[in-house]
Amino acid sequence: MKHILKYTLVSALIVGGGACTNLDEELKGDFANNAPLQNPGVGVKNNVNKATPNDGLSGAFSRVLNGTANHGSYFSVQEISSDEAVITQKGGDWFDGGIWLSMHKHQFSSTVGGINGAWNDTYTGIFQCNELLANASITAANKAQLRFLRAYFYWRLLDVFGRVKLAVSSSDVPQSDRPTVYAFVESELLAALPDLPAGKAEYGRANKSAANALLSRLYLNANIYKGTAPDNADYDKAIAAADEVINSGLYSLSPEYKDVFSPANVENVEHIFVAPFDEVTGSGMNIAQMTLHYPSQLTYKLAQQPWNGYSTMEEFYNSYDAADKRKAANFIAGPQKDVNGNPILDLAFDKGDTDGPEINYTPAINMLAPNGSRQAGARLGKFSFKLGQNPEMDNDFPLLRYAEVLLNKAEALCRKNGYGDATAATLVNQVRTRAGVGALTPLTAGTLLAERGRELFIESLRRTDLIRFGAWGNAWWEKTAHADAYKILMPIPQEQINATSGLGANKLTQNPGY
């Protein structure tokens, strides 16, 4: 008996012990590094709008959805710092540490979450491009797609932050100066061009026109990016790139301006390169939530309560002629009704509001802070809402579109030849005619800037345009004029500087002036 027990105990120890020495961690509910880096193609068929191609590149291309049309990233930084959008403090609502008020007043801070969001969202895209490009067996066509996409992301960084790291793999690199980043974006686009398709791109992907359209934008801003005096050679290149798009015969202006941005705008004839938002397979556009007042939920039967944040400024709203079709398309203003046509009410309306509880989006706003009216400000209606709208919208966001290319060419011509350039006037008026308004007279730097503003409203280009036209430091509503040249760049996010603090030569340094 004793022996039996002894042996049982000893063998239990041995069996128990011997079986359990392997400490490798085998993940059961997450893909580990044995997961193939490819697009398995599942989910394509259910896309409500249109299938994106099953080319294995979705992991990278879907990253354009992040930060493009949601709150707290690239879109917010580009828009709230400009003269076309504002978030007022509505009493106890939307103060949020004063960060959006500061951004409106051009008091940029390196610790603002939105600035860090813009950085992270963009670099996440770059990381995914680099991951896919590291695959040695990648086809030339896919390689060109990814190099274009990575160049587009780097253009965003070039435009917003200027001095960034040009990472092309997972190995770390030092920070580059802005001209170097400019040269990199240019060379990458030129290198990608030959292997991009000449015809229409597949949905959500790029073609030669996309590269050329981005080049036209890049060259138009070249002197800003390079920190040099304007150079006609750059304008020539901008014109040539724009001409490549115009002469491709693939694009034309959509007959109706509003169709370019509607929920059903898939493959609009004007789209060159889009962020293919989709309520099912392409989430990341929340403009309905960001702009509408709470009870407007009843107007559109929104699935969730909106946030009453973004509106446009009166001055900008008034820059449109009454007849301009873009005015009706771009803004939601006036008294608001529910689906049955009854007025919608804000039961917590300000006692001083002459409209009472009935909601009336007035273009005039009483103040920026602290008690901005809850109902004031024309709302951002350009990417229009459908009934029963989910927080994730369906509208594709054109990152590059034909009208911009026309205006790019017109502007390059004017900058090279002067604002009397006849071709430039034709191009500008082409865009205006579609909007139902007459020729732009006189064509000057000021009127061209305003025209671009009206046409390209909330397409995240306004900040870039204001800087190029030297209007960035101008005064506008609740913002005083400044002559701080360094503010053409946003500060490098403090979080990023911290993350690289121990990296010696690869440390990030703050942009001068901040």
Add this chain to the structure above:
Amino acid sequence: MTKLYLFVRRYLAVMMMFGAASAFAQQSVSGKVTSSDDGSAIPGVNILEKGTSNGTVTDADGNYTISVGANATLVFSFVGYAPQEVAVGAQTSLNVTLQSDVTALSEVVVVGYGTQDKKEITSSVATLSTKDFNVGNINDPTQLLQGKVAGLSIYNRGGDPNSSAVIRLRGISTVGSNVQPLVVIDGVLGASLDNVDPNDIESINVLKDGSAAAIYGSRGSSGVILVTTKRGSGKGGLSIDYNGYVAAASVANSIPVMTASQYVAAGGNNLGSVTDWQKEVTRTGVSNVHNISIAGGSQQTQFRISSNFRNVNGVLKKSGFDQINTRASLTHTALNDKLRVDVNMSFTNRNSNFSFNEALRYAVLFNPTAPVRFNTGDYYQAILFDNFNPVAILEQNVNEGKRKNLNYNAKVDYTVIDNLTVTVNYGQQFESVLNGEYYSRNSLFRGLNRGGLARRYTSDRSFTLFEGYATYSKKFDKIDLSATAGYSYQEDQFEDIFLSLGNFPNDQLGYNALENSGDILSGNPNLLGISSSKSPINKIIATFARVNLTYDNAIFFNASVRREGSTKLGANNRYGVFPAAGLGVDLNKYLQIDRVDNLKIRIGYGVTGSLPTDSGVAQDLYTYSNQGGGSITRQRAGNPNLRWEEKAETNVGIDFGLWGKLSGSLDVYTRSVKDFVSLVPTQVAQVGAPFQFQNAGSLKTDGIELNLTYASLQFGQVRWTPGIVLSSYKSTLESIVGASTQVRANLGAPGQNSTNQIRVAVGEEIGQIWGPVFAGVNTDGTPKFADLNGDGTIKAAPGDALLAGADFKKLGNGIPTMEIGWRNQVNYKNWDMNVFFRAAFGHSLVNNFRAFYEPIDLGAINSYNRVITNKAVAGLTSAQYSSLYVESADFLRLDNMQIGYTVKGNPNSMFKNIRFYISGQNLFTITSYSGIDPEPVLQDPGAVDNGGFASTTSDVLAPGIDRRNNYFTARTYTFGLSIGL
């Protein structure tokens, strides 16, 4: 109850008379029983003639008389004293002095993988047994200990019956991992307190310092709580015990808000009704708890079976649970006592109604002039931000769940040869959870916009332990040696499934028929919440050894080492070594100081670890996303170098007993945590995500703890035994990767995002509440802030907190500088009273309700009712975070008071004893804090708004934030009855 009491008295008296009459009286003995403490008489001492059923008890003056047979031996016993046997011989007068065991040195203390005499302990160990526990409506074992152990902070704010307490031993020991102490139940480490009923606990030991905890290696950093459950005795016979109570809990403190008329006068919309919303959603929660246990056995076999029934109801309407727990234990010895087998099993079945804590928040905010319902019967609702009818939340929706816990273990000790014992312990533990929520199609709160919303969650957790160890003990002249060596294998696995679906045809079937969801047709992943997970099999493998040496019964030394490996760490650093050593000297043995009963110094050093909570943190992670057509992308780069988080702790302590009265201990410690594992910002371009798990930094904590007991102050027949525990510590961040200065704990919506309340910086204390200093009101009603750095410009917008030249400062500390527990035991004849005060000083809280809803904001007054306190500033109409909302939260609370009466029976009669008690919990609080509860908040779950779902994780670096979702504090009265048969 009085009737029952009288009945019992009579019955007992009859039983005793019968017992006395049946004895064959030959000799009468009388005398007095006194206490060794102070010579005072002890009433109620049990006196039994050994080997018979003949017995009596001492009267109020400690006197007794008993008739005994020839050659009788009397056994004297009383709670709190060591039992004593005295041979009567020819004596007719026999006075006995009972030795108090309050300061007894012979106490056996459970330590890791064995027991030690208390005097041999060289580390800081706190021991509590049944008599020390808190009494009242106690539904969670941790409540037994609250305030009783110096350095053990237990806070369950409010007392939501379905939430568990936050426990910290000696402050923050780690940043991102297992911050709660390791629990060991009857030798099963990693056991869950969810499956042990407070009624079944015999004693709890808390291993406070590293030298004691190091034997548990990687999981010992946050301290170790050793629970020993009650077992059957080998004295023969059967004992049946019943414990039961009824408790009534009511709201102790509500948030002061404007009445309807005040609200209208302040500019709020008058909707014509008067509603006290806080009253509408709360109630007096009545709870019933019953415990029945049967224990008994023979010299060879002992058993105990107990069942606990709990029907617990909280002060928030609908909140509560029903629980049945059954525990069985069996001990068998065989082979001439060489073999001992212990088997334990426990099962818990709990059905909870979680109700909605959000109802409490919206009850504070909701318009006091709004009706609960319109005349049509529909609930009053307004479409506003973060605004829901709290009664509708409770009545329209369902939030409930079931939990089942099962564990068993079998432990075999075999004495192979004299002095050598081999032990094998095998145990398993299972937990399964099934929760369901349903939000009505008519519920503005989460349901309306979704056409009804159902959420289901189920999880399954399993844990297996196998340990084997051998203990060798031998005496050599003046040296006692004991050595232990062993092996430990642990594995656990967790899996879960979550479903969230909306658009139901009607509310009739609730969450029971998910197939009716219209969302299924949409194929929209933004509507269909579907997820499941399964963790890897997480393993821990360890070998360990320990030596205890005692020299001259006065010098005690022990050392241990554990080498432990875990699957959770980087492939390059899976194993860690955790050494410890301790030395104790009984100085009194050599110094023999007059009137000093005990004087022992101890010094201990030990290294323990801490594991990440998550799995896969060291590996590359890839995720699949349907976005953009479907793709697998690298989500996060792994960290193959991720290594153990280590805590090295030195503890110096002194135990003392003076004048036969005062006993206590004083401990001073310093602990440094290095390589704590935390998510660190990284470069997205290299890692693919903005964060990565890294060994991110180090922390240091210094502290001091004092425990004093004064044995018995006598006032006539009233004996008062006061005791106090006192603790204080301070934690400092020594280093951190990346941002050496950070702000955390966002205040939230409406309007106060990007507003952080806590600063964490290298070289500074943990828990600093940080912000601008309020300096008056501007003409537009916005707050003015102080120019703290005197540079002429005021940079005080919350978003500027980290900028150079910002006018921010430390506004308070979220962690108390001193925590105190003051216990008082008073005995008078058969009456006993316990009065327990708890206090904490030096901490502040950010009163979030005030920070949002105190200023009379013209824009928001129509959306939310206003909080009114005497701290409000006239003319301030803009809610903006500042020092104005940071309040000192020092408090003294009468935490627990109990009065009991014990009827002692003859030990051999049917009733052994009957006891009645009433108790009150949270009877009063003295504080200047204007919120509901001044108790410290040790970690922050973050902001939630507009019906969003709260995070399940909390930030331990952000203490001191009194969020808006806290459960209301309850005051509880309990009537209890114990019967021993």
